[in-house]
Amino acid sequence: MKKNIRKKMNGLTLIEMMMSITIFSMGIAGFTMLFSKTWKTNSYVLEMGQSSMNASQGVNKIVDYIRRVKQADDGAYPVKSADSNDLVLFSDYDKDGATERLHFYKSGSNILMGVTNPTTTLPKTYPTNDQEIITLVSNVVNEIDEPIFYYYNKDYPGDTTNNPLTMPVTNHLADIRLMKIFLQVNTNPNKFPSNIKIQSFVEMRNLNDYDRVQ
Template structure:
């Protein structure tokens, strides 16, 4: 009797090429997933950093605005109040002198312009900002998301007339909301981080009693 010769079945050329192709596709998919994961982590990290900077800047602004007071030349504490532009007087650096602060949002960045009073007597304030500092960037507020909203003394009982229309009557303002939306990539709108805070202008109550 003849024994049947047994052959080990191997891969054909086509099967080998298919296997290699699948292996390469698997590697590419793994690389893409890894790359996307790393990009998401980097995005989240940068968003976290930007959010922290904005949060710190909002904290500083809150303190500056809370200390709003009559200027050194006797002018009312608030000069003008618009959606993305606020001018008021405050001793922001606690040097005993009242500076004029111009806080505004433009081109995705928040700035604060500063004008110090003159050294002459009586003191006066020149027009325009003397110095300007950047407080925050990567801001993506839209026309329907103003940086500032203003409320009168009747809020929160009166929600019909609050927030007040802008440009606001500065004599009516008693509370200001600061609202900012942050995103390092404006194309990823759903991922916006929102921060807001309310600032009570306490010194205006004293101003009302005196005047």
């Protein structure tokens, strides 16, 4: 004997439907907040990472140019002037056989390099002003009391009393044998609280046996 089984399909009440919608909305809101926070975090990491890479590449260029410092084509001493945020020296930075005058300095939030070529006629001379300006590093946020350049003599690190040299190193240019470059970089200081610190030492190799008589 067959029995008919009646299945009852109970629909959702209005209250149950409202609760379901509320729970679903809360889930969407939570997911949106999580996605937004994750996106901001990833954006911060990517932006600061790109800034750090660009700054490191710029510092590496500065280090390379300083390492190859040499006597100017007009016979001048390899280092012309040295201050906390301003450095002028001579180096064949583009390896074309001519020794250019390189002027490193901070302008706003950028580290710039002014390039001046010697004259092609004899006697060799250098024009007074920078002929070309190249941006090496951007988004620099060093404080006023945080120099970009530090200078050391041949006795460092044994002698920490007289090192780093007092700036500007006007009367002791021939004593410089080692330099430190220190940068703090931040793409958006108002948005990102942590700065990226980049520090590099560079030895002026060609000055080790240089005749100090100027």
